[in-house]
Amino acid sequence: MQLAKHRRRPRLELKDPPHPDNLHALYRETEDPVERARWHALWLLATGHPIPQVAKILGYSERWVRTVIHRYNQGGLRAMADLRHRNKGKPPLLPPEVQEAFRQALQAPHPRDGLWTIRNAAEWLSERLGREVDPRRAWSWMRRLGFAPLRPRPRHRERDLEAGEEFKKSSS
Structure with missing residues (x-):
């Protein structure tokens, strides 16, 4: 019985990398922190750093660095710029037009009882x-x-209005 030999994956490298000075300039000029990390990774790889070392320097996983390399190899510099802000996040729970209508409504008395509870x-x-x-x-x-939500001060149900008025007069 013959055992199959373990085959290693081919070494992952940048295909046709631009000059490291160009990558360094892109890394330094970019203001978006995520895009900056991508350019930094490419610059380090182009200057000869191995993938594990790049991951350690940047604080990312080796898988993330490999993903950056794959995307660069597939689409070049344009692919790196196209990755910006793919996740826009959830839309706001209250759309801007409803926010403004709510603000306007809160400035007027509530239609039913005058107080916005x-x-x-x-x-x-x-x-x-x-x-x-x-x-x-x-x-x-x-x-x-x-x-702030408005509501009247709590009153005791069994209060004596006359005694309250008398107290006000005697205390002033």
């Missing part, structure tokens, strides 16, 4: 967005827009 704000947002909005989320949007 957290529950009133959550109902208003639920109607505009077409989905349920948690009162805590409404509160955070009110705070983000610079408003």
